[in-house]
Amino acid sequence: MAMTTASDAVDAQKMPILPLAVRDLVLRFGDVTVLDGLCLDLGASGCTVVMGPNGSGKSLLLKLLHGLMQPTAGQILWDRHGAADVTARQALVFQKPVLLRRSVAANVDFVLKVRGKDRARRNALLDHVGLAHKADQPARLLSGGEAQRLALARALATDPEVMFLDEPTASLDPASVLAIEQIVSEARDSGVRIIFVTHDMGQARRMADDVVFLHRGCVAEHSPASKFFPEPRCDAARDYLNGRIVV
Amino acid sequence: MQSIADALGLAAKLVLSGDPDLFEIVLLSLQVSLTATVIACLVGFPVGALVAISRFRGRNAVLIVMNALMGLPPVVVGLLVYLHLSRSGPLGFLGLLYTPTAMIIAQIILIAPIIAALSQQVIEDLHSEYSEQFRSLCLTRVQTVQALLWDARYSLLTVGLAGFGRAVAEVGAVIIVGGNIDHLTRVMTTAIALETSKGDLALALALGIVLLVIALGVNAAVHSVRMTAARQAYV
Numbered sequence: 300m301a302m303t304t305a306s307d308a309v310d311a312q313k314m315p316i317l318p319l320a321v322r323d324l325v326l327r328f329g330d331v332t333v334l335d336g337l338c339l340d341l342g343a344s345g346c347t348v349v350m351g352p353n354g355s356g357k358s359l360l361l362k363l364l365h366g367l368m369q370p371t372a373g374q375i376l377w378d379r380h381g382a383a384d385v386t387a388r389q390a391l392v393f394q395k396p397v398l399l400r401r402s403v404a405a406n407v408d409f410v411l412k413v414r415g416k417d418r419a420r421r422n423a424l425l426d427h428v429g430l431a432h433k434a435d436q437p438a439r440l441l442s443g444g445e446a447q448r449l450a451l452a453r454a455l456a457t458d459p460e461v462m463f464l465d466e467p468t469a470s471l472d473p474a475s476v477l478a479i480e481q482i483v484s485e486a487r488d489s490g491v492r493i494i495f496v497t498h499d500m501g502q503a504r505r506m507a508d509d510v511v512f513l514h515r516g517c518v519a520e521h522s523p524a525s526k527f528f529p530e531p532r533c534d535a536a537r538d539y540l541n542g543r544i545v546v
Numbered sequence: 547m548q549s550i551a552d553a554l555g556l557a558a559k560l561v562l563s564g565d566p567d568l569f570e571i572v573l574l575s576l577q578v579s580l581t582a583t584v585i586a587c588l589v590g591f592p593v594g595a596l597v598a599i600s601r602f603r604g605r606n607a608v609l610i611v612m613n614a615l616m617g618l619p620p621v622v623v624g625l626l627v628y629l630h631l632s633r634s635g636p637l638g639f640l641g642l643l644y645t646p647t648a649m650i651i652a653q654i655i656l657i658a659p660i661i662a663a664l665s666q667q668v669i670e671d672l673h674s675e676y677s678e679q680f681r682s683l684c685l686t687r688v689q690t691v692q693a694l695l696w697d698a699r700y701s702l703l704t705v706g707l708a709g710f711g712r713a714v715a716e717v718g719a720v721i722i723v724g725g726n727i728d729h730l731t732r733v734m735t736t737a738i739a740l741e742t743s744k745g746d747l748a749l750a751l752a753l754g755i756v757l758l759v760i761a762l763g764v765n766a767a768v769h770s771v772r773m774t775a776a777r778q779a780y781v
Contacts, residue, residue, distance in 0.1 A: 367681055387684040397679040400697040400780045413689050439779035457683070 316377040316385045316460055317343040317492055319364070324373035326359055326516075333359055335516035337373070346483070346493035348503045348524070350536075351513035352545045357496045358394075360513070361463045364494070365391045387414075389461040390454035394469050396446045403441065403449055404434040410456045420456065428452040428482055444475025451482050461492040468502065480506060500540065504528055512536040514545065556748030557755055568749065572756050575733040578646050578720070579713040582653035586713075587706050589654075590661030595691045597662070598669035612666065615659030620652075624722030627652045631723065644725040649733070652719035657709040664705040669694050672701075700775040707768045711761065 319341040326334040334356045341347055349357050362368045364375060366386035377385045399406050404421060411418045425431040428448040433441065438449060447467050454462055464483065468476040480502065487493045497503055503510065507524035514535040522532065531537045539545045560568050597608060629635050631643040631651075642648045672694055680690050695702065717735035724731035726740055734753045741750040775781045 362678075365682060367678055386682065391678075391682045393678070397676060399676075399693070409693065410683060413683055413685055413693075437778040437780060 314378065315343065316388055317341070318378065320374075320376040321364070322374040322376070324360075324363065324375065325371045326356065326363065326368070327371045333516055334363075334370070337513075337517055339511060339518050339521065341492075341494070344487075344490065344492060345508035346487050346495055346506050347509050347511055348507035349494065349496045349511045349513060350498070350503055350539070351519075352539065355513040356516050357513055358465050361391065361465050361494065361496060365389055365463055367391070385461075387457075388459065389463065390457050390459035391463040392447070392450050392454050392465065392467050394466040396450035398438040398441070398446055398449060401438060402435055403430055403438050406438045406449055407452055407456055410453045414457050416456060416458070424452045424456055427455070427485075429478065442475075444471050444478065447471065447475070447479055448482065451479065455482075455486060455491075459491055461494065462486060464493065464495045466496050466498065468497070468499065476502065512539070550747075553747035553751045557752035560748060560752040561755060565752075568752055568756070570729065571732050571734055571737050571753065572760075574646065574731075575714060575735070575757075576760070578649045578733060579653060579710060582650045582657060582713050583706060583710040585650070586654045586658040586661050586709055587702075590658045590709070591665050591695055591702060591705075592691060593658075594662040594665030594667075595669045595694055596687075598666045599673050599687070599690055599694070609663075609666070612659060612663040616663050618656055618659065620656055620716050620718030621722065623652055623655050624719030627655065627719065627723045643723060644727060644731055646724070646731060648723040649720040649731060652723045653713040653716060656716060656719060657713050660712060661705055661709045664708060665698075665702055668698050668701045668705060672698050700772050700781045703768050703771060707764060710764065714757070714760065 319339070321337060321339040324334050324337040324339075325332070333354075337356075337360070349360065351357055359368065363370055366384075366389075399409060401409065404425065407421045407424055408418055410416075411421060422431060422434070425434055428451055430441075430445060430448055430452065433445065438446070441449060451467070462483075467483075468479050471479070476499075483493060483495065483506065493506075495506055497506075504524070507527075509521065509523050510527040511518055512520040512527070512531070512533065512535070514533070519533045520527065520531060520536045527536070528540065531540055535545050597605070597612070627648060628643065630637045631640065631648050632638055633643075642651070673690075676694065676697075680693070685693065715735060717739055720731075720733060721736045721739065724733070724736065726732050726736040732740075734757050738750045738753050738757075741747070741753070772781060
């Protein structure tokens with residue numbers, strides 16, 4: 300009988316967590332079924348944009364994939380790892396960034412410290428997101444766009460293999476949207492797998508390598524972006540793209 | 547019996563002349579109550595934070611007990627500490643009865659539940675905001691408690707202040723375990739009670755004035771710190 304050794308465990312830690320396979324995922328709250336047998340396969344690289352009407356389960360799907368919630372049924376298979384094992388190798392940027400009641404620099408320092416990263420990277424991270432000049436300012440006095448960039452800096456400080464973004468540019472001005480898209484694109488180009496929820500059609504077109512369209516708790520369509528936008532296969536996606544109300 | 551006006555005049559004289567007896571009592575009061583508050587905070591903050599972030603069977607019962615302990619009758623606490631520290635009590639060999647240490651112990655028992663219960667409420671509110679972010683960062687329980695205590699530091703100052711207020715104004719427990727011994731365990735509240743019963747309203751009023759000034763000063767200092775923190779969105 301094969302025995303698991305400490306070195307096996309270390310090797311398992313180093314093994315890539317992608318690709319991702321989601322099988323028959325169900326999420327229920329009492330009598331309400333939010334995700335209903337969702338299946339999804341995602342490759343090892345690129346930016347997947349998740350779209351769909353409100354209530355289709357996009358944000359909850361991200362939380363399930365990140366291991367913050369447990370599904371009612373179904374499997375989330377990150378290569379050979381369970382969802383709970385991989386949380387530390389991923390980062391989630393929330394729609395409304397949760398900033399600590401500290402300075403901008405201390406917010407990044409905190410993440411570097413708790414994740415055992417080199418704290419000398421702080422200035423480079425802040426510089427990368429354009430906040431180096433605000434390092435000593437209280438984080439909670441930042442504008443919406445700056446706050447989200449700080450959240451991105453903290454996420455990048457964890458060296459994630461996968462970065463989830465839950466509508467990170469909702470309610471932001473175009474300049475902030477552009478700055479955030481640039482940071483995310485650079486992260487993708489450096490090998491971070493991006494899974495991005497948005498309602499912004501223009502942003503989806505700019506960012507997506509492939510699009511997952513959720514409708515009524517299932518994946519209604521999963522297509523390369525080059526096919527999804529000109530020729531969506533499902534009626535719900537077509538209506539959504541054409542600006543019709545999809546429920 | 548002095549009139550209130552006479553007593554107030556004498557009290558002002560005592561305060562302004564820097565009467566050594568008066569200031570000895572004030573100093574001891576501050577030493578006892580500040581020490582008790584610091585120790586109660588060191589115990590109460592982590593306990594409050596742990597209860598705030600933990601979900602376990604019987605948590606509601608723990609919360610009820612914590613809240614109930616906020617209303618501990620001081621004389622009962624004094625009596626219990628007395629029974630433990632008296633010569634025939636289990637801790638009698640320590641020889642702590644009628645010492646400032648016994649008064650500190652009694653005050654800690656009185657205010658630690660207040661600090662734990664109030665900090666639990668403060669931390670729970672903050673934790674509901676940070677919870678998902680912290681789980682995403684895979685923080686340990688200790689890291690979570692440390693981070694919450696640090697981020698709630700300005701709110702917890704107010705909690706500590708509430709504890710100090712209760713400690714410095716307390717008379718029932720410290721008079722039982724301290725004995726109100728002159729130059730040894732006489733604090734402001736016990737001295738006020740004694741001097742009033744003797745009819746020496748001047749010293750009682752002088753001590754009362756100092757007590758009020760201390761309460762106002764500490765409140766003003768904490769309020770000023772909180773206002774500064776609020777301006778920087780640290781509250």
